[in-house]
Amino acid sequence: MRRLGWAGLAAALVLLVGIVAGLRSWRGEGPAVRPMTVQIREGSSLSAAATRLEEAGAVRSASRFRLLARFLGSGESIKAGEYAIPAKASPSAILSLLQEGKTLQRLVAVPEGYPSVLVHDALMRAQGLEGTVPVPAEGSVLPDSYAFQRGDTRAEVVGRMQGAMRIYLAAAWKKRKSGIAVTTPAQAVILASVVEKETGKASERRTVAAVYGNRLRIGMPLQADPTVIYPITCGRPLGRRILRSELNARNGYNTYASPGLPVGPIANPGRASIDAVLDPAPSKALYFVADGTGGHVFADTLAEHNANVRKWYAIRRARGEM
Numbered sequence: 177m178r179r180l181g182w183a184g185l186a187a188a189l190v191l192l193v194g195i196v197a198g199l200r201s202w203r204g205e206g207p208a209v210r211p212m213t214v215q216i217r218e219g220s221s222l223s224a225a226a227t228r229l230e231e232a233g234a235v236r237s238a239s240r241f242r243l244l245a246r247f248l249g250s251g252e253s254i255k256a257g258e259y260a261i262p263a264k265a266s267p268s269a270i271l272s273l274l275q276e277g278k279t280l281q282r283l284v285a286v287p288e289g290y291p292s293v294l295v296h297d298a299l300m301r302a303q304g305l306e307g308t309v310p311v312p313a314e315g316s317v318l319p320d321s322y323a324f325q326r327g328d329t330r331a332e333v334v335g336r337m338q339g340a341m342r343i344y345l346a347a348a349w350k351k352r353k354s355g356i357a358v359t360t361p362a363q364a365v366i367l368a369s370v371v372e373k374e375t376g377k378a379s380e381r382r383t384v385a386a387v388y389g390n391r392l393r394i395g396m397p398l399q400a401d402p403t404v405i406y407p408i409t410c411g412r413p414l415g416r417r418i419l420r421s422e423l424n425a426r427n428g429y430n431t432y433a434s435p436g437l438p439v440g441p442i443a444n445p446g447r448a449s450i451d452a453v454l455d456p457a458p459s460k461a462l463y464f465v466a467d468g469t470g471g472h473v474f475a476d477t478l479a480e481h482n483a484n485v486r487k488w489y490a491i492r493r494a495r496g497e498m
Contacts, residue, residue: 201240201244201267202244202248202266202267202268203266203267203268204266205264205266206234206235206236206264206265206266206267206269206270207233207234207235207236208233208234208261208262208263208264208265209263209264210263211260211261211262211263212232212233212234212260212261213258213259213260213261213280213326214228214229214232214234214258214259214261215228215257215258215259215326215327216228216254216255216256216257216258216259216274217256218256219256220254220256222242222245222246222254223238223242225254225274226238226239226241226242226245229241229270232261234261234265234270235267235270240267241267241270241271244267245267245271248268249268249271249275250275252275253275254271254274254275255274255275255276255277255279257277257279257280257325258279258280258282258304258325258326258327259273259274259278259279259280260280261273279325280325280326281323282302282303282304282323282324282325282326283321283322283323283324284298284299284302284305284321284322284324284333285298285321285322286298286317286318286319286320286321286322286337286444287319288319288372288444288445288446288448288449289319289369289372289373289376289443289444289445289446289449290317290319290411290443290444291314291406291410291411291412291442291443291444292311292312292313292314292315292316292317292410292411292444293311293410293411293412294411294412295311295312295317295337295444296309296310296311296312299330299333299334300330302324302330302333304324304325304326304327304328305324305328305329305330305333306327306328306329306330307329307330307331308330309330309331309334312334312337312338314369314411314440314441314442314443314444315341315365315366315369315440315441315443315444315445316337316338316341316444317334317337317338317340317341317444318337318338318340318341318344318444318446318447319444319445319446319447320337320340322336322337341444344447344450345361345364345365345450346361348364348447348450348451348454349361349364349454351454351455352364352454352455353454353455353456356389356453356454356455356456357388357389357390357392357393357456358389358392358437358453358454363437364450364453364454365441365445365450366437366438366440366441366442367385367388367389367392367437367453368385368441368445368449368450368452368453369441369442369443369444369445369449370388370398370400370402370403370431370437370438370442371384371385371388371445371449371452371453372443372445372446372449373400373402373442373443374400374402375471375472377470377471377472378448379471380471380472381448381449381452382452382455382456382457383456383457383459383461383464383474384452384464384472385449385452385453385456385457386456386457386458386459386461387459387461387462387463387464387474388400389453389456390459390460390461390462391462392436392437395435395436396435396462397431397432397433397434397435398431398435398436398437399431399432400431401418402442402443403429403430403431403438403442404418404422404423404425404429404430404431404432405418405422406429406438406442407425407427407428407429407430408422411442411443428440429442459474460476461474461475461476462475462476462477462478462481463475463476463477463478463480463481463484464481465481465484465485465488466488467484467488468488468491473487
């Protein structure tokens with residue numbers, strides 16, 4: 177009897193030591209010496225995920241990870257995706273990542289006013305995306321940051337970008353103010369792209385939109401430099417001054433040579449520029465010129481505008497720019 181008692185005690189001690197060792201192994205530092213990414217494929221079981229983690233060096237033993245996960249984990253299912261595993265992450269922390277679906281967030285950023293050639297460049301540079309896509313139609317993409325996972329296709333991401341633009345434009349168009357100069361959502365995007373390229377100052381967008389709306393209503397040319405540059409570079413920087421021959425060119429975009437809107441957008445306008453076109457400032461201004469501080473000064477008459485231009489030239493001369 178005494179012998180059986182000692183044997184039971186020894187077995188209990190062994191079990192206790194095993195439990196303590198298991199807990200320390202489960203919550204202690206893992207073997208990863210540096211941060212890594214691990215892809216858990218769609219439909220992977222806990223066993224398959226454990227094998228992948230061992231292959232990547234995130235856990236020491238797939239079989240031990242499986243065993244401890246079943247006894248010490250929450251029992252929730254794991255989710256597919258690409259995961260960023262920190263250096264020395266414990267098996268417990270890794271399982272939590274997989275169960276909570278905290279996948280690595282990869283982003284393609286599209287700044288406001290980005291032309292589609294630069295959107296295409298950003299998509300083609302994005303590591304983890306697959307396939308190729310043509311340059312999206314100008315003005316069809318809503319500027320934003322778009323998340324993707326490794327293995328997504330570039331076509332899928334473009335589809336999300338263009339879907340976001342369709343949704344936002346449709347909602348914004350329904351809230352448009354009466355009496356605005358554009359009569360279709362397509363025209364709103366064209367004019368918003370011009371507004372986007374003419375000012376980066378948020379407080380000015382609605383007034384710039386008002387200037388162009390006022391000009392459209394009276395048949396006055398928009399005379400927007402970015403529309404002259406667009407057919408030359410497709411939205412990339414020109415890197416020099418506009419030539420006189422380019423100001424006279426008739427190509428559907430040049431708003432010096434022809435009145436009305438360009439034949440298409442010259443960039444992908446952001447939400448604020450679309451909103452500005454659909455709700456312009458209550459202004460009678462027909463002109464604007466740089467004011468030397470990064471913004472513009474607006475004028476209702478040509479005489480006022482010419483005076484403002486002289487002030488701008490004086491500022492440039494004082495800076496040694498002329």
